[in-house]
Amino acid sequence: MTCTGCENKLIRTLTALPTICNVKTSLVLTRAEFDYKGSPEDLQVLIHTIEKRTGFSAEQMGLSSQRTLDMQVPAAAMEKLLLTPAPDGVQDVVKMDKHTVRVAFDPHVIGARDVLKSYADFSTTLAPEPPDPMLTAGAKHIRTLFVRTVASALLTIPVLIMTWAPLADHHKAYSIASLILASIVQIGIAGPFYPAAFKSLVFSGIVETDLLIVLSTTTAYVYSVVAFAFDMIGKPLSQGEFFETSTLLVTLIMVGQLVSAFARHRAIEAISLRSIVSKSAIVVHEGKEEEIDGRLLHFGDIMKIAPDSSIITDGIVIQGESEVDESMMTGESLPVSKGPGSIVVAGTANGPGILQVKVTRLPGDNTVTDIATLVDSARFSRAKVQGTVDKVCTYFVPAVLLVSTIVFCAWIGVGLSRRHDSAGKAIVNALTYAIAVLAISCPCAIGLAVPMVILIASGVAAKKMGLVFKSATTIEEARKISHVVFDKTGTLTMGKLSVVDYQLLDAGSLPMGIDAGSVILALVDSSKHPVARAVTAYLRAKGSVAEEAVTKVEMVTGHGIRASLGGSPLQGGSAQWLGLGTNPTVSQYLHEGYTTFCVTHNAQPLAAFSLTDSIRPEARAVLTELRRRDISVSILSGDHASAVFRVATDLGVPTSDVRAGCLPADKQAYIKQLTDEGHKVLFCGDGTNDAIALAQASIGVHMSSDSSSDGQGVSGIAASSAADVVLLHPSLTGILSLMALSRAVNQRIVLNFAWSFVYNLVAVLFASGAFVNVRIAPAYAGLGELVSVLPVILGALSVKWVKGEA
Template sequence: MSKAEFDLDGNASPIDEIIKAVEKSTGFSCKRVNTEGQELDVLIDGDAKAFAERDYPKGILQLSAIDKRVLRITFDPDVVGARAVLADLFGTRLRLAVCRISPDLENGQKHVRETAWFTLASAALTIPVLVLAWASVPPRAIVYGSVSLALATAVQVLIAGRFYASALRALIFTRVIEMDLLIVLSTTTAYVFSIVAFTYLVTGHPLETGEFFETSTLLVTLVMLGRLVSAFARQKAVESVSIRSLQVQTTTLCDADGRNDEKIDARLLQYGDNFKVGPDSRIGTDGIIVTGTTEVDESMVTGEALPIDKSPGSPVIAGSINTSGVIVVRLTNLPGNNTISTIAAMVDEAKFQKAKTQEMVDIVAGWFVPAILVLTLLTVVIWIAVGIRVRLQGTSEAVVAAITYGITVLIVSCPCAIGLCVPMVTVVAGGAAAKNGVIFKTAVALESARKVTHAVFDKTGTLTAGELSIAEEIFLGANLVARPVIFGLTSNSKHPVSMAISSHLVSKGIKAAEVENVRALPGQGVEGTYGGRLIRCGNTRWLSLQNLPEARRLLDAGLTVFGVTVEGVPAALFGLHDHIRPEARRVLAELKKRKIAISIVSGDDAGATDAVAAELAVPITNVRSRCTPGDKQEYMAALATDKRVHTLFCGDGTNDAIALACADVGVHMSSGSDVSQAAADVVLLRPALTGVLVALDLSRAAMHRVSLNFAWSFVYNLFAILLAAGAFVNARIPPQYAGLGEIVSVLPVILVALQLKWFRRDY
């Protein structure tokens, strides 16, 4: 990814000094990452760095120079709009700079370009050396040797010099022996030995082997070629699954009625804007349709296979495609903070998480280079002995031959393939999952989902659609509480039951009363005060209404019962009905087919929970009703006592947050609360249980490719090192061609991971 992230302790040292230290020890350019506000890159008619030192106008959070003429402005969009920033906020009209791609893609492209230039330069310097060494040219050994020495020196200093810096930096600052050290040792050995041989030639005492500058130069060039191919393949793999590519660059600004069209850069959208979307056009950012009806294809963002009907009042999301009618959309989220940005941020976060498999890889890779150094020394010693004792060669000839074998072993071995096995799959799988409507928030979740043996589901909003309707309402006593008070308590709650009550009261034209001290109690209900009296709304168990005859009748009918009390006195009951998600039976049947046990835990009453369990053929022994968040946690903990059980919990509400965190894999339905989403390991972008199957299948496919990559890395390094060391009598790898090992070893790893790009499941 050409990117690293650091969490810094600002109290330990000034941030600027820490940044300099990081840059010095890693070789990366380092900058502070802004997490607040919106960013706008503008062109400055002068020095951007000097411009950034002025006082900040109201609404501006930060000014930072990107290069000599480009300034990045970070602003608060709630205070000032993007167009105002450009027009007059700084007393001069600014111009937008060229839109930059995401930092990871930009850095990757820069790395590919730099590697390409260095490879071309290395090839240009190497080709004359090869011609002088291999072509049929008049014998002028000293002249040709002098030219080859000059060109080889240029290659060693200008091209291979990067390897020296990287290897020394790793040794000094992180105490790690890296792949670059193998390249340094091998090319330096070939280069230095060639200088020694050329010196003997000039003094009139040529060695039997002569100089071989073509070995060191061709070695460097082939290593660079291998790194170029690998860098290009990695970059294309990352680009192909990047969700940010769905973000449009321009949009059509208009009035609410669709008039006064004006095409603008999407970065200049601001709150209060309306924009027009024509047929077969991608929607610029999240919003609500103001006028027009259409069908929208959201498959690229949520994985939803079929187009969705949209009309005034319907939400639309960034990156989806308007297929038919013309619509006018009122903006709800700016491009820098819309659905695409949110998904991309979660995917990027997962890329920086290490899977448990990666820990093993790190150990193997850490010992790989020292082991190769030992093998190289053994190879040199053995071939010196073989040359002198078996082949009856002179000492110098035997040493030279042994050194060529050692050089080949150093360079042909490749820990890069081992190091890329897991992270390459993680990057591609994360992008493929997002395009199928699933977000893995951690690499551990991607790794462990395939092991699930027990799936636990919440009921309301998960197995059921969460679209509750009022089947019956009962007011008790002498109207202790009025509908407006109930509305006032439930109007701000996102729980499906509260939302159903609120929608029901809205349909009756009820207006909410102002209830004070409103407080939500997860797994129980809400409470507040009105007219000095404590009003509570929630489940019958919390309100101790389960034995009330009216409540008992509703419970026996399999309804979800919502009660209201005033100072503990029963005041009202609502019986609610929900319907099971259409895909629930199919998904649970598939899980059972895979030998995965299923449980239902719900905060709802027993009648409603048992009815859903019976309809979905879930054993009553695996059903728990009237569960508080603590009860759900205890149930997950009880399952975890058996080390053979790997649990998955799927839920949506705030009361599911603890259970989501306790499960081996916590899956959050997209329509749920922000609290539960934060606790989950996997987020489903559309409220469909089929996403659970997608997550399990993608995990299995990803880890299968990790295994394939491990197997290839092992097989390659085993046979390559044996060939390089001369273990096969009639076959060996010439030292000058050993640099091709980078391509041969790494490219299959990338291609195997890239296969996940075409992963698709339509359940």
């Protein structure tokens, strides 16, 4: 796809097919995705239908959720291997070509090295790793364009020499040679434009750019053939053939498309996340080290991460200490200290120390894959302004055809009435102006104005700023935010609560011989909530061991945890939920502004904990900057009022904009109220209990937990499917970065539109002869795509230099 017309044609064709739904396309990635409701046997028929109706060459990429391994096999052993019974864990063996098989396997049953070893008797070796299919398709398209462009240039140069160079007079011989060469160019090089243009018109009802190319080049070629015929029979026309125009026009159009495709491909490569991962790993086994291909890693392998090397996949540090640069994944510039128990993720860079890491996720299914998948989903989404672009592009080509017709008629009139030319000369002269208008007009710049910027912005956000946004509308709308609502615990505060005090309220309700600390530990141990983690750490430090008699543990969203002990209910959570706000001990904790965690057994008070948290170091600066921009700030929390108001006071947030003791529904109602008042609301939270609020807000921002403390890190970026944006690094500055990027994207889109309008206006004026003494000859009008599209691509690439916090 080279323009919005191509994309709209594909969308119309796909949506018209009954077995296809949920169509998503990306002009920049030249890809389409959709849900297919038909049978697998009819898939090839579907592909053939799409190719027939659109003129595109469709390629089935064969993406699969299965774990696969490509192996090279000698041709003589291929059939025998395919007939051999597969070992346990191998799900399928498929012949890819005469030397390659693809083995699908379950990595939890059999590892990749064991798969390779199972087929060692057939002299199998690991096949070269297939590159990213998206980049492969782009490179293949560029190679095709390059061959066509070079062939066109080689055929055009002799025509130009025979027309313009001071050679000996062999007019007829030169004309015949020019006809032959021009015919090859028109049929062989420009030929693919014809079916694409007419299929678009017939099957989709769209008049697109290819039609302009077809009309301009064909008109110049057909006239030259007619002039050649008259010349051969001794009745030359007043204006002879100009095969140099049609051939040079085709060549320059091909050059423009080649350069445009190459620039877009390099832009995609520049922000490709999958390319940042190392391809090999050092595995430590029984004291021996071996460097292997990353595809051969198993779950549980121990990797040695050498100093200043890239971490190939996610894992847990079991030995060694170092500092890891996570800026490529989170945007955080400062290295993060790692030691035994710490989480490390793919794509990050080790510092000066040596680490031994246990593999928890395999390459191709790790943090980088998670982030890349989310980024790709943003690239397939369409910004709101794209609807306006589609309408403009729909009318663009018909408008150009109308203008070229007017120019043709006007110049015939000028030739006959003002210049007193013969009818033939006037028509031919007018024809050159009409051809130039058709060839130089280019909607490609308009079509790329939005998706190209979104493409670059999505990559920059993920790689440079630690942001992943799930749709184009998010980055488009973030600059309009007028009210930011924060969750408290884990968002405005560090979420690293520590227990200040612990009091048993009444242990008499417990069965004889059961320790209260062990009961509470069993209750909270499985929860990832910051309060539960702090209580768990405190009790473990005191030597408590989880009581096995505690069963049926489950989370109660927005409230706490409940379980069963000896058939009686066991509950842990806020004082408000458990009705312990008037208990003297709990009341004292609340009065002092502490966060509390209370436990009851059989509805009787069992224990109470007071906890404290620290405010994020960047929180004050971020909230101050938001207020400076006239953006209102509110705080919502399920915690007790005293703890929430203490944080609000420290951050300078008025109590009128603070809500404590909020259930998830309360947060949703508050955000809905702000939205109904006309605010564009951004909500930022970190817990699953924030999902409703994240979905209700104009933009929901999910803050990932700190990887060094929660055992999840950035690998948990999909924790909230309701969020529009994920902050890979737990820092509130990501909100400022989001707004800065949104403003930069909007500026680039406006500039791209302005350039597209100015280019097409000025180009058409020059090509149509509006400036009598200056014109663009039709032979050079083919440079239109190059001149119009390159500034758009360069403008989009400038997003890479946007500063995160602004």
